[in-house]
Amino acid sequence: MSALTPFAKKHKVTVIGSGNWGSTIGKMVAENTAEHPELFERDVQMWVYEEQVEVDKKSKIYDESHELCKGSQKLTAVINTFHENVKYLPDIALPHNLVANPSLTDAVKNSSILIFNLPHQFIINLCKQMRGHILPFARGISCIKGVNVKESSISLFSETIGEELGIYCGALSGANIAKEIAAEKFSETTIAYDPPLVDSQAPTPATSQGPSPASSHVDLTKLAHKDASGKPSKVILKPLPAEYHPIDQDTIKKLFHRRYFHVRVVSDVAGVSLGGALKNVVAVAAGWVDGLGWGDNAKAAVMRVGLLEMREFGNRFFPHTVHPDTFTVESAGVADLITTCSGGRNHRCAKLSIMEGKSIEEIEARELNGQKLQGAMTAHEVHTFLKSQNAEKDFPLMTAVHNILMGTEKAENIPDLIEPEDE
Numbered sequence: 144m145s146a147l148t149p150f151a152k153k154h155k156v157t158v159i160g161s162g163n164w165g166s167t168i169g170k171m172v173a174e175n176t177a178e179h180p181e182l183f184e185r186d187v188q189m190w191v192y193e194e195q196v197e198v199d200k201k202s203k204i205y206d207e208s209h210e211l212c213k214g215s216q217k218l219t220a221v222i223n224t225f226h227e228n229v230k231y232l233p234d235i236a237l238p239h240n241l242v243a244n245p246s247l248t249d250a251v252k253n254s255s256i257l258i259f260n261l262p263h264q265f266i267i268n269l270c271k272q273m274r275g276h277i278l279p280f281a282r283g284i285s286c287i288k289g290v291n292v293k294e295s296s297i298s299l300f301s302e303t304i305g306e307e308l309g310i311y312c313g314a315l316s317g318a319n320i321a322k323e324i325a326a327e328k329f330s331e332t333t334i335a336y337d338p339p340l341v342d343s344q345a346p347t348p349a350t351s352q353g354p355s356p357a358s359s360h361v362d363l364t365k366l367a368h369k370d371a372s373g374k375p376s377k378v379i380l381k382p383l384p385a386e387y388h389p390i391d392q393d394t395i396k397k398l399f400h401r402r403y404f405h406v407r408v409v410s411d412v413a414g415v416s417l418g419g420a421l422k423n424v425v426a427v428a429a430g431w432v433d434g435l436g437w438g439d440n441a442k443a444a445v446m447r448v449g450l451l452e453m454r455e456f457g458n459r460f461f462p463h464t465v466h467p468d469t470f471t472v473e474s475a476g477v478a479d480l481i482t483t484c485s486g487g488r489n490h491r492c493a494k495l496s497i498m499e500g501k502s503i504e505e506i507e508a509r510e511l512n513g514q515k516l517q518g519a520m521t522a523h524e525v526h527t528f529l530k531s532q533n534a535e536k537d538f539p540l541m542t543a544v545h546n547i548l549m550g551t552e553k554a555e556n557i558p559d560l561i562e563p564e565d566e
């Protein structure tokens with residue numbers, strides 16, 4: 144113990160995912176670890192789903208004499224050599240201390256802070272691969288916009304990750320179109336982070352020897368937290384060893400906040416997560432309305448109904464934890480809805496799909512170069528859950544989006560579907 148001065152260990156940070164948002168978050172986090180050497184290890188690991196890519200001749204980094212610019216190459220090699228994610232975040236210089244790693248288990252090894260940033264359909268499988276390879280006391284932040292539905296149950300990805308890995312996981316969400324933030328244009332975000340007090344800031348049990356040295360003697364069985372729906376969580380959190388600086392709200396803010404990316408830290412994990420997931424469904428409807436050429440008033444009507452349904456969804460299905468104000472006060476609520484329904488990928492692809500008479504999946508494959516939409520999948524998942532609760536009629540917009548995607552309704556009928564004429 145004598146060799147260990149307080150906070151002798153710095154936090155190692157890993158970003159799991161390297162898409163459009165994953166790479167942007169990796170950029171900001173690596174900028175911050177370099178600026179806070181007292182808290183964090185400088186190098187940030189970024190797990191990359193390995194694939195073959197070609198460096199485009201029009202790209203600024205193209206160098207005809209370089210081996211990696213000839214034919215198809217590993218994405219990780221290209222990122223680590225040219226410090227650019229040519230496929231998912233082209234033309235943005237990444238910090239040299241952001242290290243692409245194709246091995247998930249190696250990328251997360253010894254990391255005390257794990258940032259999850261993947262399309263939601265991939266996360267459970269990845270958590271299973273990570274089990275047994277992470278520090279048991281690690282803390283997580285989920286930047287994933289989606290919900291985890293299994294027939295009649297719904298959970299947030301912060302909860303799912305927490306339960307799969309036995310760690311606490313908060314959530315980051317906001318009006319955050321990645322390519323704008325990567326170009327360092329101003330934006331805000333909301334981070335919900337409220338772990339139970341098992342770390343060194345927790346009041347530790349009094350002993351005859353005086354206060355416990357930082358963290359390690361808390362009775363964890365009494366501290367198992369509740370998940371966002373109010374059910375007792377299966378996770379029994381492990382306290383952070385005393386040699387680490389606490390991973391508190393201040394530490395989390397230092398990890399994400401940039402001059403161009405303003406962070407507000409709150410406690411409402413459920414509200415922040417639901418806002419990010421449900422707005423993607425509304426964005427699909429907004430895209431259709433724009434594609435029909437109905438103008439801004441029509442889109443505003445869809446957004447108004449969508450916001451009310453988002454708030455009602457939180458109140459009804461997460462009554463113990465959602466703070467209804469989150470949807471209107473925080474970037475993770477109405478601000479995200481506005482930006483998504485203007486410049487987001489879900490909106491753009493839905494708009495093109497109706498203009499061209501093609502499915503959203505066809506447009507996604509043609510337009511997004513491997514990036515993944517979350518709106519259509521989330522609409523189906525939310526519908527499965529609403530149906531199981533016999534609540535479809537109380538969420539007419541969410542239900543309409545599902546039915547239109549399924550081809551049993553038409554986007555042209557949205558006005559009647561969201562506000563039946565006899566009401």
Ligand SMILES: NC(=O)c1ccc[n+]([C@@H]2O[C@H](COP(=O)([O-])OP(=O)(O)OC[C@H]3O[C@@H](n4cnc5c(N)ncnc54)[C@H](O)[C@@H]3O)[C@@H](O)[C@H]2O)c1
Binds near residue numbers: 161166231265321515
């Ligand atoms: N892009 C944005 O503007 C933005 C902003 C805020 C939040 N988000 C959210 O962030 C999350 C991640 O989205 P993104 O934009 O970084 O991703 P993306 O859509 O840009 O890219 C898709 C990613 O999925 C990976 N992938 C493909 N197949 C895979 C597989 N089988 N297993 C694991 N990974 C696989 C790809 O390598 C790539 O990294 C989503 O929930 C999204 O809603 C995105």
Ligand SMILES: O=P(O)(O)OC[C@H](O)CO
Binds near residue numbers: 288423426482490
């Ligand atoms: O491009 P979208 O539709 O996935 O939305 C991106 C962000 O979530 C906007 O905040």
